[in-house]
Amino acid sequence: MAAVDRSGTPLVELKNIRISFGGVHAVDDVSVDLYPGEVHGLLGHNGAGKSTLIKCLSGAYKQDSGDVFVNGERATINNPRDARGYNIETIYQTLALADNLDAASNLFLGRELTTGLGLVNDAKMEAETRRIMHRLNPNFKKFKDPVSALSGGQRQSVAIARAVYFNARILIMDEPTAALGPQETQMVADLIQELKKDGLGIFLIDHDVHAVKQLCDRASVMKNGELVGTVDVDQVSEDDLLAMIILGKKPEHLAA
Amino acid sequence: MSDTTTGTSANAPKKRSLFQQLEVDTRLLGMIGAFLLICIAFSIFTDGRFLSARNIFNLTIQTVSVAIMATGMVFIIVTRHIDLSVGAILAVCSATMGMVQAQWLPQALGFGSFWIAPLTIIAGLVVGTLIGVFNGWLVGYQGIPAFIVTLGGLLVWRNVAWYITGGQTIGPLDPTFLIFGGAEGTMGVTWSWIIGIAACLAAVYALWSARRSKLAHEFPVKPVWAEVALGVIFCAAILGFVWILNAYLIPEGRLERVFEARGEVMPEGYVEGHGLPISVLILILVAVVMTLVARKTRLGRYIFATGGNPDAAELSGINTKMLTVKVFAIMGFLCGLSAVVASARLTFHTNDIGTLDELRVIAAAVIGGTALSGGIGTIYGAILGALIMQSLQSGMGMVGVDAPLQNIVVGAVLVFAVLIDILYRKRWGGK
Ligand SMILES: Nc1ncnc2c1ncn2[C@@H]1O[C@H](COP(=O)(O)OP(=O)(O)O)[C@@H](O)[C@H]1O
Ligand SMILES: [Mg+2]
Numbered sequence: 001m002a003a004v005d006r007s008g009t010p011l012v013e014l015k016n017i018r019i020s021f022g023g024v025h026a027v028d029d030v031s032v033d034l035y036p037g038e039v040h041g042l043l044g045h046n047g048a049g050k051s052t053l054i055k056c057l058s059g060a061y062k063q064d065s066g067d068v069f070v071n072g073e074r075a076t077i078n079n080p081r082d083a084r085g086y087n088i089e090t091i092y093q094t095l096a097l098a099d100n101l102d103a104a105s106n107l108f109l110g111r112e113l114t115t116g117l118g119l120v121n122d123a124k125m126e127a128e129t130r131r132i133m134h135r136l137n138p139n140f141k142k143f144k145d146p147v148s149a150l151s152g153g154q155r156q157s158v159a160i161a162r163a164v165y166f167n168a169r170i171l172i173m174d175e176p177t178a179a180l181g182p183q184e185t186q187m188v189a190d191l192i193q194e195l196k197k198d199g200l201g202i203f204l205i206d207h208d209v210h211a212v213k214q215l216c217d218r219a220s221v222m223k224n225g226e227l228v229g230t231v232d233v234d235q236v237s238e239d240d241l242l243a244m245i246i247l248g249k250k251p252e253h254l255a256a
Numbered sequence: 257m258s259d260t261t262t263g264t265s266a267n268a269p270k271k272r273s274l275f276q277q278l279e280v281d282t283r284l285l286g287m288i289g290a291f292l293l294i295c296i297a298f299s300i301f302t303d304g305r306f307l308s309a310r311n312i313f314n315l316t317i318q319t320v321s322v323a324i325m326a327t328g329m330v331f332i333i334v335t336r337h338i339d340l341s342v343g344a345i346l347a348v349c350s351a352t353m354g355m356v357q358a359q360w361l362p363q364a365l366g367f368g369s370f371w372i373a374p375l376t377i378i379a380g381l382v383v384g385t386l387i388g389v390f391n392g393w394l395v396g397y398q399g400i401p402a403f404i405v406t407l408g409g410l411l412v413w414r415n416v417a418w419y420i421t422g423g424q425t426i427g428p429l430d431p432t433f434l435i436f437g438g439a440e441g442t443m444g445v446t447w448s449w450i451i452g453i454a455a456c457l458a459a460v461y462a463l464w465s466a467r468r469s470k471l472a473h474e475f476p477v478k479p480v481w482a483e484v485a486l487g488v489i490f491c492a493a494i495l496g497f498v499w500i501l502n503a504y505l506i507p508e509g510r511l512e513r514v515f516e517a518r519g520e521v522m523p524e525g526y527v528e529g530h531g532l533p534i535s536v537l538i539l540i541l542v543a544v545v546m547t548l549v550a551r552k553t554r555l556g557r558y559i560f561a562t563g564g565n566p567d568a569a570e571l572s573g574i575n576t577k578m579l580t581v582k583v584f585a586i587m588g589f590l591c592g593l594s595a596v597v598a599s600a601r602l603t604f605h606t607n608d609i610g611t612l613d614e615l616r617v618i619a620a621a622v623i624g625g626t627a628l629s630g631g632i633g634t635i636y637g638a639i640l641g642a643l644i645m646q647s648l649q650s651g652m653g654m655v656g657v658d659a660p661l662q663n664i665v666v667g668a669v670l671v672f673a674v675l676i677d678i679l680y681r682k683r684w685g686g687k
Contacts, residue, residue, distance in 0.1 A: 058571075060571055080570070080571050080572065081573035084573055092571060096565070096567060096568040096571045098562075098565045098568050098569065099564050099565060100560060100561075100563070100564035100565075100632055101560060101561055101564060105557060106568075109557070109561055109568070109569070109572040109574070110558075110569075110573040111573075112554050118553075119548075119552040119553060120554060120557055123469045123473045123475070124473070126473065127473045
């Protein structure tokens with residue numbers, strides 16, 4: 001895997017992010033960054049604070065303190081619309097699809113294509129959806145059905161298509177393969193490689209240490225809301241990563 | 257997109273039945289079937305009086321007020337809210353309009369001024385919309401459950417209405433205002449035919465342009481015979497409806513008075529049909545606009561998305577708080593419009609106008625297939641629901657069923673309709 005150039009300005013920097021919910025410090029003074037063409041893995045037990053951290057970047061939550069920088073400039077992200085304005089796209093763990101609507105309506109939700117009269121252009125949106133789905137998941141056929149009628153993998157491809165369609169520069173994927181079979185998981189892995197080549201920066205939250213080792217350039221481990229450490233995946237073994245997750249300590253040979 | 261709001265197409269069986277080839281909503285067919293059954297049954301028990309032109313005319317104008325509000329209630333329920341205050345808002349609007357047209361404006365402009373009716377109606381619509389905005393703000397921005405806001409509103413607004421009029425019945429209302437009530441304001445035979453034919457052309461054009469747009473994107477289309485059949489059914493229904501309303505003749509006495517007023521003598525054997533009531537025309541307009549909003553605008557898309565998954569809507573950048581305000585504002589506006597129709601039909605404002613309308617309106621929306629769990633509902637369904645409720649009520653009245661039993665039946669039908677709906681959705685998938 002080609003080394004990522006980290007000499008320039010990072011695409012994203014999250015600095016000293018803190019957020020708590022009624023006394024629980026969900027994220028406690030965490031700083032991570034992301035460079036163009038880089039896949040940055042986030043690891044940790046359930047409840048470690050991974051989803052909460054990235055939600056401060058995607059606009060779903062507002063951090064209590066700490067700053068977000070995009071391309072070196074301080075970014076104000078108060079809601080998901082702001083995040084989209086910075087070309088940040090998110091695939092949420094819960095997928096965040098409106099089950100009663102079809103694939104096209106979900107893909108364009110909040111960014112509908114309209115006709116000259118300002119009415120939603122369903123035919124155009126469906127055509128675009130067919131086009132991108134053909135690339136992402138050629139087996140996808142259920143364009144007319146509400147997404148509640150789709151399988152886990154099909155729903156996942158709708159969520160991914162939504163993030164990819166709008167030319168994201170920064171992509172957040174929160175456990176994108178959790179509901180998928182091996183074949184679909186491979187599909188997501190291929191897609192990540194492809195997007196990386198296009199120069200996107202990707203935050204990838206994943207449970208699977210093996211997958212993180214394969215797909216990511218760097219990995220950050222969180223435990224109880226705190227950052228255990230950020231490592232170059234080439235310099236650690238899978239066991240090292242597991243030890244970080246479980247013990248909450250950086251491996252001996254990397255500890256400063 | 258047409259099917260997604262009803263969730264009917266999921267898990268359809270492989271063999272394509274006649275109805276599937278026509279691509280019509282089976283749930284709509286079920287409702288039409290139930291409606292026809294009610295009509296036929298009452299027609300038998302009343303020796304055909306139930307389906308006389310006169311009764312159909314009356315049934316139509318009795319349905320309008322509840323049906324107008326039911327279209328707004330669809331949006332409210334689809335976004336997982338409820339509005340228990342619609343009857344009370346209607347009363348406030350009616351009270352305001354009563355005072356404006358019978359007391360305040362005549363003093364300012366003089367009796368019989370042309371401006372009384374339009375200004376009155378504007379006042380009613382503005383009051384309704386403002387109350388709706390206020391409700392929506394309490395629900396959306398303050399986070400008070402809609403059930404509580406509107407339950408409180410039910411008490412508050414009905415009694416605000418009482419204070420506006422000092423508890424008095426207000427009337428007679430402005431003569432121009434009364435044409436929105438129904439029997440007094442109809443389009444006449446010729447104009448009704450013209451409107452009917454225009455509606456047919458619009459329906460055919462809608463079918464044709466939908467097909468053309470699908471072909472342009474190389475999507476599958478239904479067979480030509482199915483499109484033609486649908487067009488024929490639509491046109492037959494529209495023209496049949498106009499024909500019946502035209503067949504209901506204006507009473508001779510009233511015609512004579514019209515001629516007298518013009519200083520003429522009515523020719524021997526002269527007859528004239530009622531035609532389309534203006535109030536029904538308003539309902540049709542509301543139905544078309546609300547359907548357009550639901551299916552073809554961003555607002556409508558966001559309403560259904562928010563109902564289907566509020567978190568997803570929020571994460572997609574939809575301002576769901578503002579959306580709540582808009583949805584309640586639309587509801588308030590429609591309450592104002594219903595108040596025009598309802599008070600004009602009564603020819604005066606009374607304290608108890610709109611009492612229990614909240615229940616009728618919610619029942620109409622729910623019988624029409626709006627799911628209380630949110631995300632699912634159609635405008636035409638709610639109107640059909642209102643029509644079914646009204647037919648049951650007037651049919652039982654004609655047959656001579658006691659009032660208490662009438663209410664028992666209507667209540668039971670509501671629960672039964674929801675049961676059918678639940679079973680139907682289990683069987684055919686969707687939510
Ligand atoms: N909206 C919320 N309200 C209250 N607590 C929350 C909320 N979101 C997250 N938390 C808490 O924050 C902690 C971190 O959760 P999360 O970020 O989902 O963990 P992860 O994604 O690493 O599994 C958990 O203790 C969780 O219960
Ligand atoms: Mg998580």
